[in-house]
Amino acid sequence: MVKLSARALALSLCLGLAFFAGQPPVAAHGHRGPGLGKKDKKDKSGGKQEDPRDTVKRIVTEAIGGDKGVGAALIRLVFHDCWVNGCDGSVLVDTKPYGGGKTEKLAENNIGLAGFDVIDKIKSQLDSPEKQLSCADIVVLAAREATYNLSRGNIDYPVNTGRTDGVVSSASAADAVLPPSTFDFEQLKANFAAKGFDTKELVALSGAHVVGVARESSFADRLNDTTATPISPDYKDALAEDVKKHPIQPNNIRDKDETFRDKAGYVVETGVDTSDGAKGVMDNTYYHANLQNRVLFRSDWELRNDMSGQAGNAMETFKRDAREWYTEFGKAMAKLSQLKAQGPRFENRTDCKVINTNNKY
Ligand code: HEM
Known part of the structure; x- marks a missing residue:
């Protein structure tokens, strides 16, 4: 006689039902059990089992x-x-x-x-x-x-x-x-609220713009006098000239060379590392740049325009205390996921x- 454990029985039942349904088992809310529904294939991670x-x-x-x-x-x-x-x-x-x-x-x-x-x-x-x-x-x-x-x-x-x-x-x-980069603060706030994210989470997640790049069309509004949101004139001039040679710009002014940063009037504050090794590193320098009004997108700049003061306070906190941003960014990313x-x-x-x-x- 073949004895089946309770677990094996439950699995065969589950697989059987899935077979009759014609597709792999899928639980509520689009979540499924792990590891079901495909043929075995050779391990491609060099032979050893890898998680x-x-x-x-x-x-x-x-x-x-x-x-x-x-x-x-x-x-x-x-x-x-x-x-x-x-x-x-x-x-x-x-x-x-x-x-x-x-x-x-x-x-x-x-x-x-x-x-x-x-x-x-x-x-x-x-x-x-x-x-x-x-x-x-x-x-x-x-x-x-x-x-x-x-x-x-x-x-x-x-x-x-x-x-x-x-x-x-x-x-x-x-x-x-x-959200497009042209949104104002109230639009950003409403956009995030619709997904259950508050102002502090909006500010924390926007800090992702500490890394990466943007195409000219994503910040062209800031260089155009008719649509420009207040942008510091020296930063605008430096950007308008540089973008002719480099239509893809780093999101974070930290990652530009010293000549550009100086021309744009960017001040390297205590705690900001501009060495080559620090380029592309996720830290709180986005908040330093934002509070100096030297960020690429209108949506970044708009975080200064929360009349309730919440967004501004969050930016000040994250600028002062990198650990606080690491924690809050991590929490918001976990929630997003x-x-x-x-x-x-x-x-x-x-x-x-x-x-x-x-x-x-
Ligand atoms: C708050 C509203 C947001 C707006 C309006 C916005 C807008 C943009 C735009 C326009 C770009 C540049 C696209 C391009 O020209 O190539 C960009 C890049 C980027 N965004 Fe956002 N974003 C927002 C929030 C976020 C959030 C919540 C995250 C992640 C948590 C994020 C992560 C990034 C990253 C990492 C890049 C650089 C990507 C790359 O270099 O490939 N952004 N964003």
């Missing part, structure tokens, strides 16, 4: 080693995925979105989005059943590792796994909810760029 989280860490670390900019791209990616119908990997889709149409990547507010090749590489190395992660989980874990890496271990926040991938990916839906996926159906995508072929709509 999936370690695989993510290894690949993200390698990628950032080659180019720190990849880390910034991965941090932006989780914001742009989770803000639009929750963390569902929808930002990665190229083809076959539910309902058709242009996918999120083509949204105006997704200009410059990158890091997709890193996500694909991670997915390709996590394809055995015991190591499987959804594309949505990979986006969340990759951003966590990028944050940990770029902050030199100062920002370390917990994230769970068990997300499933959505089937909807719509450019117009993304443009409707992602938990935004519940919403949609008509969920699956575990085989290729993060393509909705699975068995979708019917």
